[in-house]
Amino acid sequence: MSSTVSSARGLGLRINIVGAIGAAIILFWVAVAILAPLIAPYPVGKIVAFDYFQPMSSSFWMGTDYLGRDMLSRIMMGARYTVGISLAGVTLACFLGVTLGMIAAVVGGWFDLILSRFLDAFNSIPSLLFGLVIVAGVGSSLTVLIVTLALIYAPGSYRFARALAVNVNAMDFVTVARVRGEGIVYMVREEIFPNIIGPVLADFGLRFVFIVLLLSGLSFLGLGVQPPQADWGALVRENLDGLSYGAPAVVFPSLAIASLTISVNMLIDNLPYRIRDRGE
Amino acid sequence: MSNIVEIRNLRVKAKTDSGRVVEIIKGVDLEIAKGEVVALIGESGSGKTTIALTLLGHTRSGCSIASGSVTVDGRDTVAMSEAERRRFRGTTVAYVPQSAAAAFNPSKTIMDQVVEVARIHDLMPAAVARQKAVELFRALVLPDPETIGARYPHQVSGGQLQRLAAAMALIGDPQVMVFDEPTTALDVTTQIEVLRAFKAVLRDRGMAGIYVSHDLAVVAQIADRIVVLKDGEVQEVGTTEAVVNHPSHDYTRALISAFHPQAKSSPPSDAAAPAAPILQVKSLMAGYGAMGQDGLPKYVVLKDVDLTLERGRSLGIIGESGSGKSTLARAIAGLLPPAAGQIEMNGKALAGGVRQRSKEELRRLQIVFQLADTALNPNKPVGAILARPLFFYHAMRGAARAAEVDRLLDMVRLPKALKYRLPSELSGGQKQRVNFARALAAKPDLILCDEITSALDTVVAAAVLELLDELQRELGLTYMFISHDLSTVEAICDRVAVMYEGAKVEEMPTSRMKSGAEHPYSRLLISSVPQLDTGWLDGLDDDPLLRSAMADRRAAERWAVARRQRS
Numbered sequence: 001m002s003s004t005v006s007s008a009r010g011l012g013l014r015i016n017i018v019g020a021i022g023a024a025i026i027l028f029w030v031a032v033a034i035l036a037p038l039i040a041p042y043p044v045g046k047i048v049a050f051d052y053f054q055p056m057s058s059s060f061w062m063g064t065d066y067l068g069r070d071m072l073s074r075i076m077m078g079a080r081y082t083v084g085i086s087l088a089g090v091t092l093a094c095f096l097g098v099t100l101g102m103i104a105a106v107v108g109g110w111f112d113l114i115l116s117r118f119l120d121a122f123n124s125i126p127s128l129l130f131g132l133v134i135v136a137g138v139g140s141s142l143t144v145l146i147v148t149l150a151l152i153y154a155p156g157s158y159r160f161a162r163a164l165a166v167n168v169n170a171m172d173f174v175t176v177a178r179v180r181g182e183g184i185v186y187m188v189r190e191e192i193f194p195n196i197i198g199p200v201l202a203d204f205g206l207r208f209v210f211i212v213l214l215l216s217g218l219s220f221l222g223l224g225v226q227p228p229q230a231d232w233g234a235l236v237r238e239n240l241d242g243l244s245y246g247a248p249a250v251v252f253p254s255l256a257i258a259s260l261t262i263s264v265n266m267l268i269d270n271l272p273y274r275i276r277d278r279g280e
Numbered sequence: 281m282s283n284i285v286e287i288r289n290l291r292v293k294a295k296t297d298s299g300r301v302v303e304i305i306k307g308v309d310l311e312i313a314k315g316e317v318v319a320l321i322g323e324s325g326s327g328k329t330t331i332a333l334t335l336l337g338h339t340r341s342g343c344s345i346a347s348g349s350v351t352v353d354g355r356d357t358v359a360m361s362e363a364e365r366r367r368f369r370g371t372t373v374a375y376v377p378q379s380a381a382a383a384f385n386p387s388k389t390i391m392d393q394v395v396e397v398a399r400i401h402d403l404m405p406a407a408v409a410r411q412k413a414v415e416l417f418r419a420l421v422l423p424d425p426e427t428i429g430a431r432y433p434h435q436v437s438g439g440q441l442q443r444l445a446a447a448m449a450l451i452g453d454p455q456v457m458v459f460d461e462p463t464t465a466l467d468v469t470t471q472i473e474v475l476r477a478f479k480a481v482l483r484d485r486g487m488a489g490i491y492v493s494h495d496l497a498v499v500a501q502i503a504d505r506i507v508v509l510k511d512g513e514v515q516e517v518g519t520t521e522a523v524v525n526h527p528s529h530d531y532t533r534a535l536i537s538a539f540h541p542q543a544k545s546s547p548p549s550d551a552a553a554p555a556a557p558i559l560q561v562k563s564l565m566a567g568y569g570a571m572g573q574d575g576l577p578k579y580v581v582l583k584d585v586d587l588t589l590e591r592g593r594s595l596g597i598i599g600e601s602g603s604g605k606s607t608l609a610r611a612i613a614g615l616l617p618p619a620a621g622q623i624e625m626n627g628k629a630l631a632g633g634v635r636q637r638s639k640e641e642l643r644r645l646q647i648v649f650q651l652a653d654t655a656l657n658p659n660k661p662v663g664a665i666l667a668r669p670l671f672f673y674h675a676m677r678g679a680a681r682a683a684e685v686d687r688l689l690d691m692v693r694l695p696k697a698l699k700y701r702l703p704s705e706l707s708g709g710q711k712q713r714v715n716f717a718r719a720l721a722a723k724p725d726l727i728l729c730d731e732i733t734s735a736l737d738t739v740v741a742a743a744v745l746e747l748l749d750e751l752q753r754e755l756g757l758t759y760m761f762i763s764h765d766l767s768t769v770e771a772i773c774d775r776v777a778v779m780y781e782g783a784k785v786e787e788m789p790t791s792r793m794k795s796g797a798e799h800p801y802s803r804l805l806i807s808s809v810p811q812l813d814t815g816w817l818d819g820l821d822d823d824p825l826l827r828s829a830m831a832d833r834r835a836a837e838r839w840a841v842a843r844r845q846r847s
Contacts, residue, residue, distance in 0.1 A: 172655035176718070179613050179634055180672060181642040190668075194659035
């Protein structure tokens with residue numbers, strides 16, 4: 001029903017320059033992740049140079065790693081893991097957390113109490129430790145990584161969304177919907193969600209950054225993506241010895257992680273105000 | 281010079297969210313003589329508070345004084361430095377805010393906060409300041425002046441807190457007092473005492489004051505002169521007597537005629553065939569908190585309430601805040617399942633909670649809330665807000681629904697183009713009309729109106745009431761109209777029920793309200809409503825009934841406070 005009227009509204013979707021730069025960097029990394037097999041100059045696992053930790057050169061733009069593999073190709077392929085796993089993980093975490101949070105706020109009572117205490121208890125497990133235990137127990141695969149990361153970050157997202165939804169739930173328009181006899185799906189989707197979307201998006205961005213860092217941490221400990229494939233965190237770990245030589249092999253994956261996380265924050269902080277301020 | 285305040289050609293600019301600069305005060309001239317009280321009245325957005333604040337050299341954030349001068353006691357607050365203004369405030373000009381509850385720090389005792397002005401400006405030793413504060417408490421007719429200062433803000437009533445805020449302002453012996461709607465948030469019965477205390481203090485000390493209000497009747501009691509503002513410009517200036525009795529400007533006339541609502545012309549009642557009751561409430565008990573062993577909740581709000589609403593008529597529910605008016609509406613609407621008693625609609629008992637009621641039962645009974653700001657989803661255009669109940673109750677779709685939305689907007693006298701707007705793009709009156717149209721969309725039999733005009737300006741509220749009356753005649757609606765404003769109830773209701781401490785103490789036809797109230801509380805409530813008559817407040821002393829009721833009330837207040845302290 002709102003589709004007919006939304007076109008008549010002024011959209012006001014202008015974004016400022018900082019946000020645009022953030023968006024551009026994210027799009028760049030997404031494109032790299034999608035196109036990696038096509039544009040990577042060398043196969044990812046192939047040793048292409050006799051010398052390890054080579055400096056930047058015209059044949060190896062980002063130098064080579066500790067085995068003499070091409071760093072540019074490895075970062076491009078790594079983008080698939082880092083961006084893909086993190087995005088899948090954060091989407092799952094926020095979907096679970098926000099949905100449950102809104103339902104808990106609307107339903108209230110015992111449901112809210114039990115769910116909240118359960119997730120609080122869950123939240124009290126240190127995230128890296130939990131990841132270590134799961135991966136050590138079940139083994140590392142893409143699915144396990146994504147689900148583990150999502151489980152670790154869902155309780156926080158739940159808390160956040162529930163706190164926002166409780167405020168909205170106290171508003172008269174929600175009471176009116178309740179007196180009208182609306183079901184819970186409608187209440188959550190139409191009355192609550194549009195009013196918390198702004199802060200939830202900001203939280204999404206923040207959580208994405210946490211997940212990138214946690215994934216990098218897990219890979220750094222050798223529990224993330226398994227060789228010969230590697231995400232950016234694993235690339236930093238593999239080439240840590242090169243730090244003393246000032247090798248680009250350790251600097252570039254670090255820069256890649258930094259650029260992605262910072263640009264996500266730049267975008268979220270500068271979303272068009274029509275989206276950002278909806279909850280207020 | 282004889283004028284203590286002189287405002288010359290004042291212009292205040294404000295920057296909107298979109299960065300546009302608009303002039304909100306457009307060249308205002310105003311003077312206040314020594315010992316004179318001048319009232320600024322006008323609807324919200326007319327600039328009355330903005331002007332009052334310039335006396336303190338202050339503007340709200342986003343606003344700035346563009347030009348002009350505000351001379352108080354021979355000094356221009358516009359030209360002062362910030363440090364000079366700080367010394368100036370509290371000693372030459374003092375401010376009494378609208379919400380004293382928000383102005384007091386809940387974690388410090390009242391005395392500490394009242395003498396703070398003296399301490400900041402280093403006016404007198406602490407012991408002297410305390411002594412002076414006690415004298416002020418006495419002058420403001422506060423109970424237990426010696427000890428009330430030792431309490432915390434939550435331990436005194438709203439009316440007392442408002443007087444304490446005045447004491448806080450008075451301690452620095454200012455020459456000019458700025459009152460910013462100090463009684464708007466109070467119940468009528470409390471308002472009287474506060475107004476009297478303010479008036480006595482101002483008169484005894486010969487202080488000048490500026491009194492900001494939107495309530496003409498309140499202003500008529502306390503001000504010597506009235507300045508009527510609209511859109512940042514002075515519309516009319518005159519002595520209170522002249523403005524109230526012989527208004528010359530159109531806007532002032534509209535204000536005054538809004539104050540005298542057309543008494544409801546009841547349809548000729550057929551004594552032979554009494555209308556069938558649409559809603560019957562039988563010995564309803566409801567409250568909050570955990571259920572006790574006696575089957576009643578811990579805090580019982582409604583005690584044994586009986587009500588009957590006849591089809592096509594309206595029943596007003598009046599009473600002060602905390603009397604259980606809104607709880608009654610919530611219980612009837614199913615938001616607060618009653619602990620005991622029955623609610624019957626068209627002779628059939630309604631279940632206690634919303635979830636147990638059928639869709640048809642819910643459709644017949646709609647509720648409209650006080651604050652249209654929070655009652656409309658800020659992210660939905662008006663069209664979508666109105667379309668939802670049409671789909672939900674009547675399964676209307678497509679063109680038929682769009683046509684019905686147009687018809688509803690037309691019914692509440694709003695242009696059709698408004699359906700594309702978001703609630704934030706509407707004025708207060710427009711929002712309340714949309715709020716009401718949403719209830720109409722369900723095609724209900726009964727509408728519960730919870731203080732629906734209280735947040736609106738007088739003139740706007742009068743128009744909304746007129747609309748409600750018209751719709752009732754056209755659609756045969758039944759209203760239950762909750763309000764603390766008696767003139768609103770008088771304008772729209774056939775019968776009035778008076779609530780006091782959760783019980784219905786009296787019910788009577790509206791026409792008998794002024795003359796025939798029997799219960800002492802109803803009489804106190806009804807006689808507390810300010811009249812548009814400059815001598816009304818002073819004349820009250822001659823009313824023995826009101827005086828004894830007031831005395832009872834003070835005793836009750838003291839008792840309540842003592843009980844709170846013990847617990």
